[in-house]
Amino acid sequence: MIIEARKVSRSYGSTPALREADLSVAAGEVVAVMGPSGSGKSTLLHCLAGIFTPDSGEVWFDGRRLDTLDDGRRSELRRTAFGFVFQFGQLVPELTVTDNVMLPLLLGRTRRKHAERRAAEWLERLELADLGGRRTGELSGGQAQRVAIARALVTRPRVVFADEPTGALDTLTGEHVMNLLVGLAREEGATVIVVTHDARVAACADREVVVRDGRVSDPYTTGAVR
Amino acid sequence: MTVPLALLGLLEREPSHGYDLKRDYDTFFGRGRPLPFGQVYSTLGRLARDGKVTGQSEPGDGPDRKRYAITPLGRQEVATWLAEPVAAEPYLQTVLFTKVVLALMLGRDAAGYLDAQRATHMRRMRELTEVKRGGSLTDALLADHAMFHLEADLRWIDVTQARLGALAETVRAS
Numbered sequence A: 001m002i003i004e005a006r007k008v009s010r011s012y013g014s015t016p017a018l019r020e021a022d023l024s025v026a027a028g029e030v031v032a033v034m035g036p037s038g039s040g041k042s043t044l045l046h047c048l049a050g051i052f053t054p055d056s057g058e059v060w061f062d063g064r065r066l067d068t069l070d071d072g073r074r075s076e077l078r079r080t081a082f083g084f085v086f087q088f089g090q091l092v093p094e095l096t097v098t099d100n101v102m103l104p105l106l107l108g109r110t111r112r113k114h115a116e117r118r119a120a121e122w123l124e125r126l127e128l129a130d131l132g133g134r135r136t137g138e139l140s141g142g143q144a145q146r147v148a149i150a151r152a153l154v155t156r157p158r159v160v161f162a163d164e165p166t167g168a169l170d171t172l173t174g175e176h177v178m179n180l181l182v183g184l185a186r187e188e189g190a191t192v193i194v195v196t197h198d199a200r201v202a203a204c205a206d207r208e209v210v211v212r213d214g215r216v217s218d219p220y221t222t223g224a225v226r
Numbered sequence B: 001m002t003v004p005l006a007l008l009g010l011l012e013r014e015p016s017h018g019y020d021l022k023r024d025y026d027t028f029f030g031r032g033r034p035l036p037f038g039q040v041y042s043t044l045g046r047l048a049r050d051g052k053v054t055g056q057s058e059p060g061d062g063p064d065r066k067r068y069a070i071t072p073l074g075r076q077e078v079a080t081w082l083a084e085p086v087a088a089e090p091y092l093q094t095v096l097f098t099k100v101v102l103a104l105m106l107g108r109d110a111a112g113y114l115d116a117q118r119a120t121h122m123r124r125m126r127e128l129t130e131v132k133r134g135g136s137l138t139d140a141l142l143a144d145h146a147m148f149h150l151e152a153d154l155r156w157i158d159v160t161q162a163r164l165g166a167l168a169e170t171v172r173a174s
């Protein structure tokens, strides 16, 4: 298992969002997380990615406890081992497409020349080669999500966390974005955990789990499906 | 065919006459297409022949002088059917609906059934996604057609899952 939540609970004040949620994801796997609004999907993703600390339970990444690391080590891990794609709002609108994609590399002290080369390579892979100089505030939703994917993958992360990456896109654009995300992650050997309400998006994954009332149910391990 | 299993399920509540079974079937599952009496009696006859119900004759005359009761074999058949997801083809709403209502009526695990059905649909969606990946444009468009219908089923499954408590009350109150 590359990443695991073991009996993770998390509340916001008196609102329980996760109740002993379990999830195990193997290296290279693409897993869709589905479930009703407010069931705890985003909270689970944030706990797995070390953005939130669980109130109780454990999070394991690559054989190590993640939830007990201090803040510095955890954000270091997020920067080097994880990539993130959200529904919107993660790009800096005043910066160009290339600068947005380079950002995580520069934060990791990669030399500028090298970062530029890597960004150009990833923009090419996401069919964005012509848009490098454009400000991200001037992109369509589908283009912006492709930039977000380039930025998530440019650091060669072990795990990519995506929360409704196609939530604001139409069917065909969403499918295109999802095929790029999953296809490139597979080429890179990266694991993907994608939260989605969209069954077509979830069907691009290897399997899906359903979050209900803060618990994860996996129909393939609970025996509901033979 | 869902009629024999629906009648069998209705009989699991309590032994009944054909007339009562028809009335309950029409109320819950008829949807404007009442079950003909002839079909009720021929179905009950076949179920009796196969040992899934027994018919107890009562004094008096007329066709409805028999009181039917489910047998252990019949009970087993209902349990198996209710737990089993239907193959993931589009246009299944009425079968799914019948299973959910009967499961609630009999205090069976309707939520578990819906989870299993959801997983079965999702597995088919993944197969169709694979077809699209390798296929021609016409393959892809045909797969898309099936996927949009499966998606409609999945939405219905989720909405029903969310309203299962209220539906259980409705079913038990009738």
Ligand SMILES: Nc1ncnc2c1ncn2[C@@H]1O[C@H](COP(=O)(O)OP(=O)(O)OP(=O)(O)O)[C@@H](O)[C@H]1O
Residues within 6 Å of the ligand: A012, A013, A015, A016, A017, A035, A036, A037, A038, A039, A040, A041, A042, A043, A044
């Ligand atoms: N910052 C917050 N403060 C208080 N409560 C919160 C906060 N964030 C989430 N919650 C609550 O925690 C629960 C789980 O929320 P979460 O965002 O994880 O759900 P979700 O499954 O991602 O929903 P959606 O599909 O709508 O994005 C909900 O009851 C929500 O109201």
Ligand SMILES: [Mg+2]
Residues within 6 Å of the ligand: A041, A042, A043, A163
């Ligand atoms: Mg969310």
